[in-house]
Amino acid sequence: MGRRHLDVLARDQRVRIVGVADTVEATAQSTAQAFGARPCRTLSELADLKPDAVYVTLPNRYHGAVVLEALDRGLHVFSEKPMATTLEEARRVAARVRLSGRVYQMGFNRRxxxxxxxxxxxxxxxxxxxxxxxxxxxxxxxxxxxxxxxxxxxxxxxxxxxxxxxxxxxxxxxxxxxxxxxxxxxxxxxxxxxxxxxxxxxxxxxxxxxxxxxxxxxxxxxxxxxxxxxxxxxxxxxxxxxxxxxxxxxxxxxxSPDDVTAQGYVDEDRAFIDACLGEAPPPVxxxxxxxxxxxxxxxxxxxxxxxxxxxxxxx
Ligand SMILES: NC(=O)c1ccc[n+]([C@@H]2O[C@H](COP(=O)([O-])OP(=O)(O)OC[C@H]3O[C@@H](n4cnc5c(N)ncnc54)[C@H](O)[C@@H]3O)[C@@H](O)[C@H]2O)c1
The missing domain is CATH 3.30.360.10 (Dihydrodipicolinate Reductase; domain 2)
Known part of the structure; x- marks a missing residue:
């Protein structure tokens, strides 16, 4: 999913992809290279590149913790589904999003x-x-x-x-x-x-x-x-x-011209970038x-x- 969003974001003139983090070094490297970005191991290394926003496309169980860390670092966050894998963690993310003033958009592409x-x-x-x-x-x-x-x-x-x-x-x-x-x-x-x-x-x-x-x-x-x-x-x-x-x-x-448009990813990513730029609230x-x-x-x-x-x- 990280790769799919990168493919879509790379088409958006408003976006510059600065880094790709993955615990598997070879994945971070090959993916970052494909998009002219810096490979990273952690969110902290990624944050050092001073991005405005991150996409969280990890296995489900890690979403909550990484989203919380990204919000604490002042980043706008697009999170793949699910928001969290427990109700308690979902509550923590919701509370933090409301306090943060940052954009949070959930990856319900089907909408x-x-x-x-x-x-x-x-x-x-x-x-x-x-x-x-x-x-x-x-x-x-x-x-x-x-x-x-x-x-x-x-x-x-x-x-x-x-x-x-x-x-x-x-x-x-x-x-x-x-x-x-x-x-x-x-x-x-x-x-x-x-x-x-x-x-x-x-x-x-x-x-x-x-x-x-x-x-x-x-x-x-x-x-x-x-x-x-x-x-x-x-x-x-x-x-x-x-x-x-x-x-x-x-x-x-x-x-639709391609699968990523047919499955809603192009419009969902455009909406997220609109929201990050303050042009419209996130639709999800x-x-x-x-x-x-x-x-x-x-x-x-x-x-x-x-x-x-x-x-x-x-x-
Ligand atoms: N919206 C949709 O239609 C849709 C479709 C498929 C998957 N998803 C969601 O996207 C997310 C990713 O799914 P996927 O199919 O791409 O999985 P994947 O296993 O192909 O990719 C996950 C990547 O995260 C990396 N990773 C694992 N743990 C990590 C960690 N702690 N820190 C950094 N990187 C780590 C892995 O090395 C891997 O490259 C899941 O949450 C899944 O539910 C959404």
Whole structure:
């Protein structure tokens, strides 16, 4: 992901990439060299180069500590998901962001992908989602290998479903209660999980996530049920809006010049740079990031407790 963001940022005339830090020296060196930057080992070495902002694209478990250190050093921060791998750490990051006056943007790239923008646009134009049905799957959890280790990911929900949990909150309404059941099928982590999400306004959503589904498309799908109407998206590039009068509309296939645009990374990175330059607030906020962690925390409490509904803490 670090490489992917660097590819996007290198296209932005407003950005100069000054350093790349990685604990693996060869990775820091080859990546820094590719972007005319200085290889570093630590955030402290990176900070000595006096950047305005950092991208945190480490394995999940390290996000919280490194984001806190970056904020303490006065840097704007873009953090890949998840915000943290425990609720306590998410609270610490949220509190520090609010005190810091620095920009913090969470890497929910799907909010910038054309299919999800279409759904959100239709909702803004008057479609009311009363309930929803969503899925997000991985073909496997082997690349990179740490994806199967809950000590590093926080658990499968923190890694993959976190995107869809954010989208349900964004499209249907803030998630207030969660119930979850799951099992370990192919990996040493719950890799099959089904969630019931209750959103604000008494709107239920069902979400299924699986870590071993093959890479058959669609790997993600959202169905929003309205008043005798259906909004549906598949992956990040196609969607349609069916109504009682027109139940079989053609799919809209959204064309993009490349994968990083189709998956929302180009617009999310542009928005972060806009925010760093003080041109607009970050579009995905620390509150959005915290809400996703609070929902996942409630989901794991429910899962461990046999599927009881759990309230999602608001702070
Ligand atoms: N938004 C998305 O669509 C999306 C997609 C994939 C991954 N991600 C997120 O991006 C992050 C990185 O995932 P990835 O697939 O690029 O992983 P990766 O393993 O390919 O890359 C992580 C890099 O961090 C380095 N690293 C590990 N520990 C370190 C430390 N303590 N200090 C410095 N460097 C360290 C590793 O050497 C490696 O180069 C994860 O948090 C993941 O959840 C987001």
């Amino acid at each position: 910038f992908a054309p299919a999800y923008r279409f759904l959100r646009g239709e909702i803004a134009a008057g479609f009311i989602p009363y309930s929803a049905h969503a899925k997000i799957t991985d073909g496997d959890m082997l690349t990179p290998s740490w994806y199967i280790d809950p000590a590093l990911t926080g658990g499968f929900l923190y890694d993959c479903a976190v995107h869809m949990i954010d989208l349900v909150g964004w499209l249907v309404g803030p998630i207030r209660q969660v119930a979850a059941r799951g099992r370990r099928s192919c990996y040493p982590d719950e890799d099959d999980i089904v969630l019931m999400l209750w959103c604000e306004g008494d709107r239920p959503a069902a979400l299924t996530t699986c870590g071993h589904a093959s890479w058959a498309k669609p790997t993600e799908r959202v169905e929003l049920f309205g008043d005798h109407a259906l909004l549906v998206s598949e992956d990040m590039d196609r969607a349609r809006h069916a109504t009682r009068e027109a139940p079989e509309p053609a799919w809209r296939q959204f064309a 906020t620390v509150d959005d990031a915290f809400a996703s962690i609070a929902a996942i925390d409630a989901a794991y409490i429910s899962l461990r407790g046999g599927g009881r509904p759990e309230s999602v803490l608001q702070e």
